[in-house]
Amino acid sequence: MGDFISSNVKVSVVVPVYNVEKYLRKSLDSLINQTLKDIEIICVNDGSTDNSLAILEEYALKDNRIKIITKENGGLSSARNAGMKHITGEYTSFIDSDDWVETDAFELLFRFSKLKDLDILMFPFKFYDEDTSEVYQTQYNSLEVIDSKFNEEIFTYIDVKDVLFKIAHSPVNKLYKTSYLNDINAHFEEGLNYEDIAFFFPTFLNAKKVSICRKSFYFYRIRDKSISTTGDEGSYDIFKILTIFLNVMKEKDLFKELKQDILMYLIVNIKFVYIRLNEQYRNDYFKLISEYYEKFDLNQVDKECLKKWHFDDRVFYEAISKSNNGVEFELRYKMLYYEFLSYHYENLYNDTKSENERLLNDLNQLQSKNADFPNKIKNIFKK
Structure with missing residues (x-):
């Protein structure tokens, strides 16, 4: 598909890939079908031992915007860093290979980022539970903690210090200006889990122009064997x-x-x-x-x-x-x-009991008044 090649790549998408043959096609389909055509899809095969590399090669034959980088397994951070070395786009996005995005995501995100000349554009994302097929949001991934007055407005961390530690750390729900990432030497800590924390704070605290788009573009898959759900010594x-x-x-x-x-x-x-x-x-x-x-x-x-x-x-x-x-x-x-909990529910029980007693007392008083009501009516008509 030579018509997709552009000398002016607007968005570079870095996709770390490791043994995700079950999910990779859905992720790649969401990228190659983007309404924004001037993108490059940098897939870093991080030593996969399943059919992930074969799937990447299959897609690369059909779409020359896909770049494949193969390396020995080094973990998520290592793969992202390897991908960042090959970025040529004006803006950078990180997508995990078991997740997917709406097809109009990069067109809308790029247009808004370019208009405001942003360093970072944040947007909500949705969790997808693989076991139940449930799609849901929490206060964390919906970015509800950020006041609506900042919607599509430029701000910095100084404006949101009161909720600084409640903002989603993940890089997947943000579009970054590539030159900004280069200027601050942004990178992921290799060989460590929970790397998102160490990437988020330097990038967010140094940004001069941040904004938020309230549309959810990203679906984050929750599965049993993902890094975020394992509880071994890597923790x-x-x-x-x-x-x-x-x-x-x-x-x-x-x-x-x-x-x-x-x-x-x-x-x-x-x-x-x-x-x-x-x-x-x-x-x-x-x-x-x-x-x-x-x-x-x-x-x-x-x-x-x-x-x-x-x-x-x-x-x-x-x-x-x-x-x-x-x-x-x-x-x-x-x-x-x-x-x-015992103390809490004991107090709750006592409060509920007291409220019920008050309501019962009010009800008895009302019934007492109503019991005399027919006699009052008779007296009125007699007069």
């Missing part, structure tokens, strides 16, 4: 990633200003990983929590701020400081968790 990487995150916060002089929010963010992420861990790894994970407790200044959480945390994050944090090992932590965490 320990979260501590290295959070160390990088803290260094970025300090470099931008944000640590002191946002300290309590940052400490809560650390606990939220540490807990997020913990509850997804297979039990055999939890004891070693707690050892890492203990090791990083003071390194991360987690001993400096303000008591008044702690009261405002979600109860699950709060009891998780409180269990850490009261435990000496992983087994004790697990027991304390569960104990504090159920203790809170």
